[in-house]
């Protein structure tokens with residue numbers, strides 16, 4: 001099996017502040033009219049909250065999102081105490097009450113914005129690994145590690161790579177530097193700079209991103225070795241050359257966020273550019289039917305896989321399915337049909353473009369599906385010949401690690417990439433061209449709000465921070481490689497099955513009372 005020295009491949013983080021003038025933070029720092037503009041706070045604060053540029057008569061408005069809040073009260077540089085005129089106050093930001101949702105809590109959003117800005121894990125007291133959904137990964141914790149297991153090695157010596165081709169069938173070994181890649185997001189559902197920025201980030205991180213069912217804009221070509229081509233039921237923009245461009249071709253049979261419903265791009269988003277790439281009509285709503293009406297058996301499925309393999313002899317084939325009750329049988333069938341990657345997409349996932357009733361109520365939660373599939377593949381004796389990917393509500397580095405400990409080889413990420421680009425989880429992704437952040441939009445004016453360079457670096461930074469968190473975790477359990485974590489469900493506990501005394505040793509999930 002190929003392993004890699006990730007230290008040779010991983011890029012540097014570059015500080016990339018939010019493109020919006022007033023980034024949202026957990027705390028709000030206010031300076032009132034008693035301020036005499038002495039500049040002491042700017043000299044004192046090591047986090048850059050207060051700035052008084054050379055030649056300015058007054059400090060700039062406080063950059064509240066950098067403030068560490070109440071944790072600063074014990075420091076001798078705490079500006080609130082030191083201000084000679086008592087002109088400063090630090091309080092919880094009331095905006096938090098209207099931000100995010102139970103899965104992506106305000107603190108998780110703010111934590112990820114910080115990672116995307118700096119490439120570092122937040123130092124502000126934010127709970128960015130657990131949501132308040134009351135279920136799924138929010139109920140799981142890694143068990144308290146034994147201090148004797150701790151492995152004192154550097155991040156560079158920890159292997160977080162992922163091998164996508166384990167079949168040994170003569171097709172290329174495709175080894176990624178991180179145990180994750182970007183899920184399908186189409187041109188049309190999202191703005192062009194967003195998807196090209198994702199492809200550029202994937203190239204720098206040596207991972208991959210996926211076209212979704214939006215065709216293959218020519219802007220992807222310089223990054224083709226890191227772009228998965230998706231073939232879904234609408235076949236929008238699928239041509240021989242787009243399949244030949246791809247190192248991995250993904251058949252999307254279903255999405256966990258909306259199994260049985262197919263895809264739907266509203267006509268308002270079908271601009272002339274989107275229509276040209278998708279070879280369709282401007283302003284006309286586009287439906288991807290469910291299912292592939294040419295596939296009703298494993299034999300039909302194999303014909304699909306063979307078709308791709310014939311057109312592109314170097315492509316690896318990925319099968320993306322939702323999590324039906326017979327997910328384990330589907331996995332085995334896909335392996336025998338010739339798939340290299342079996343990608344299960346559980347419920348909970350999806351951007352705001354999937355209807356809530358489908359997102360929360362249809363497919364099997366991914367944390368139930370993974371161990372079942374992992375075990376079944378082992379019993380069949382084929383677990384080591386296939387790469388098992390999981391997605392559907394994997395929000396952060398710890399969710400990813402939990403999915404891997406349950407038995408996945410890696411995870412596929414969608415929403416977190418958008419959060420890195422300042423998504424506020426307002427859930428309006430499907431509403432015409434209207435994403436307020438210019439992300440899930442094809443409106444040319446909103447598209448000016450974001451550029452590829454920004455998208456690339458923010459996503460790179462976020463994954464570099466995730467990697468730091470994975471390395472911290474692996475060291476605690478004496479593991480040198482993410483592969484050693486696969487299937488280690490013995491390292492996990494479920495809060496529901498612990499007695500009160502035991503449960504109190506673990507961090508509680510946040511209990512946010514959200515307004516929305």
Ligand code: SF4
Pocket residue numbers: 031034035036037038039040041042050059082083084085086087088
């Ligand atoms: S220390 Fe107080 S008075 Fe001086 S600039 Fe800061 S807020 Fe104004």
Ligand code: SF4
Pocket residue numbers: 351352418422423424425426427428429430434435436437438439440
């Ligand atoms: S900010 Fe944009 S991408 Fe994020 S949920 Fe809202 S509409 Fe969707």
